[in-house]
Amino acid sequence: MFKKTLKKILPHHIFEFLRIEKKKIVQRKQLKKAYLYDMERYIKYSDTLGSDTDQKLIGRIIREYHVVEKGLTMPETRLGFGKDLIFSLIQNCIDYIQQYGETDEQLKHAIRVVLEYERFHQEQGFALDSVVQTAINNLKQKADEARYCQQKEMNIDSYFQHINASFPLFAASRSSVRNYSDKDIPTTTIIQALELARTTPSACNRQCWRTYVIENKEQTNLILAIQGGNRGFGHLTNKLIVLTAELGVFTSTGERNEAFIDGGMYAMNLLYGLHYNAIAACILNCSNTIEKDLKLRELCRIKDSEVFIAMISCGIPPENFKVAASLRYEADKTNKLIIE
Template sequence: MNQVKNLLGKGVLVYLRVLRIYFYDLSRFYRHSNVKQLFVSEDAFKGRITILYHVIEKGLTMPETRLGFGIPVVNDLMDLLIVYSKEGKDVNILEFKHSAAVLEEYFSFHQERGFDLPKDLIDKYLDYRKVVKSEIPARQLKFTRDQYFKSKNEPFEQFALSRYSCRNYSQEEIPNDILEKCVKLAMKSPTSCNRQLNRIYVVKNKETRDEVLKLQYGNRGFGHLASTLFILTANISYFQGVNDRNESYINTGMFAMSLLNALHHYEIGACPLNWSVDHKRDQALRELLGIPDNERIGLVISCGFLPDHFEIASSPRLEVNNIAKFFN
């Protein structure tokens, strides 16, 4: 082994170890994710169905919902539910039932407002209902600002259940001292070996916010209303071995949830925005904000004070017994 080390050098051997362990992750992701869009498992259907229905329910809660929005997504969701149903899969799962209910809400929403959707979409909807059992329309959640924050100082169970992602903000600027208090609370989140590797970029300048939002997928229709954006990163120079490869994401996730709770406590609405982008967008954000190469970008959070009245996507959660396995 020493001869191999001498021949290749320590740097090459470490690189090979890193490559091998990343290939371990890569091969599992390729085998079991639905990246090939083949829908070979029920879970693959669940993931895609959830993405599609969530796009629609978000659209229904936009500050100014555009009538006739999301027709390609509605088409795709109907197609997927028909295929899922015809393959004899479980139509009693939450994802399927809520998707059907959201579709019913979509068509009812437009009918109630006297908006004529395209005839081919209506015809397809009528055919879809012959296959998929009609569901009672879903209803997105309506709040006043006071209702939404009424549990901000209650015991943790009430507090945690009262927080939702908000996509409607007022134009009032958030003072820096409140933002600093929120970041200080987030810093109490657990961190790997107390290495405190998280970094946060607070963007309030409108022109810079707009540039960040152009690079992030998924803020259309509401991102421009946010008065502040947080970009969360983690300094990977703190890590000492290949087994630390995913610690940045773990630490950033914990930090983000602590920050979201802090924002809720200080009566600020917020919505986490994924950073699932290609290398070109990642590099563009680095250049825009001066993020060094040794920091890994985790996610973006939009936030702002809330208006007097707003709506929130219902986004129902699974039951505990759907996700938890106990070893007593």
């Protein structure tokens, strides 16, 4: 009624202006509500405020053992690395065993990684810090698992041997590679990989992904110093790909995460595109705090309308290198098949 009266008495352009402004207010309210809804779920179910469930604790354990795996596969492993981390990992494994038992595959793998860490240092004739050694001995007493893990040894030919093979062989042959020689990747090869990634499906075909290929060493180093997840290998990066997604192509509450979904799919496809072109790569997180996001925006010179998805460090691997074991769960742990 009120709307009809306004429509009659107001000039058309003013009425339209008010109608659009009102719509904006409603959309803004809905978005705020949706983000709060997401936030509450994240606060409650993520590990941010404490590990009070098996999922939170195992997530923490995987995060920690993965850093140890990375340390063991670095171009130059620093003896005695990650003292505090290995100590925390052991404590978390013991906590997990005491609360939930020792059946989880990832927990067993974590214990094997700790034992590999010990064995690696024994082989190098390096005496571990007494606190760490005592913690390892304690874990050995509490855990049944007694095998040690072995990170994967590769050579360049074996690593790329399946790039023209069937998809199951091809997909299984890709790993995150964190070791690169000083050989240059031709820009044309990167372009070929980007060309393959264009086949990525996207919501209503909006193709939100944007890529920035950075070749300048100085700029790469500045960006990677802030990214932070590339210690020990980032400096060897030959080309850095920064992936972003354009928000402008999305709309309304329902699509608030679409940039990350479509951008993530593109990222995976690009990793395959790089592997197919015999480029070794490691995808790097853009799990940025606000401060980090702002600094990276400036350094990467991305548009304000874009959000970071990830970065990919690329290079040609050396003759011999190691990759992290990165054990996957058995399929029945992550796949719930609903068969009527």
